[in-house]
Amino acid sequence: MSDFSTLEVTRDPRGFATLWLSREDKNNAFNALMIRELIVALNQLAEDTSLRFLLLRGRGRHFSAGADLAWMQQSAQLDFNTNLDDARELGELMYALHRLKAPTLAVVQGAAFGGALGLISCCDMAIGAEDAQLCLSEVRIGLAPAVISPFVVKAIGERAARRYALTAERFSGVRARELGLLAEVYPAAELDAQVQAWVSNMLQNSPQALRATKDLLREVDDGELSPALRRYCENTIARIRVSAEGQEGLRAFLEKRRPAWQIDDKKEPRP
Secondary structure: OOOOOOEEEEEOOOOOEEEEEOOHHHOOOEOHHHHHHHHHHHHHHHOOOOOOOEEEEEOOOOOEOOEOHHHHHHHOOOOHHHHHHHHHHHHHHHHHHHOOOOOEEEEEOOEEEOHHHHHHHHOOEEEEEOOOEEEOOHHHHOOOOOOOHHHHHHHHOHHHHHHHHHHOOEEEHHHHHHHOOOOEEEOHHHHHHHHHHHHHHHOOOOHHHHHHHHHHHHHHHHOOOOHHHHHHHHHHHHHHHHOHHHHHHHHHHHOOOOOOOOOOOOOOOOO
């Protein structure tokens, strides 16, 4: 894994990784360097077929304050083509996170503004603090949440996206759960303990089945109820059943024992 100046990647011996936004003095705000480093980190993680799942977190009090003000000020001085290049970089980041084969879980505390909602929406799951503050803030400063909009609309629905993108209202972690952006929220003091419960729960699952299920859900979400989609779903379960992990899982179930991939640290996330 490369050395980064705006990020940290930590590996757990149990097979998962945590990607930390690490510009704590800037409330983890994005700049061009962070975006480039996130793309590099995600591409490197994508090559690791042993990765069970990925956590996305922010160091310090905030998940991310969105775009760095100094970077935005610089962007205002640039021509259209240079700004288009910047937008394409941000788009590559969002798609790199969205298409990662391993499951992803965002953990949200403090502020999550602007593009940070894009990162959260690109993850498969997200949890957070009840008092987190989220905002699609772009129109307040004369911009639009353009690059992140496909992911935000998918995550919270068109009507809610219209409301929060057009009003730039702040909303709480509790409201984010009601919208479906966050799966669960907890008191801020309990968040780290609940992260460990989610990790423990994920470690009970077959790594191969997790990746196959993520691929399956993407195909189902993107496709019509066509003969091709039906064949894809049928082939997926047949392939998993005859795989090494599929065979081990079925044998373990019938023999009333733990399958080989489970880590003996079972805790259930609290709803």
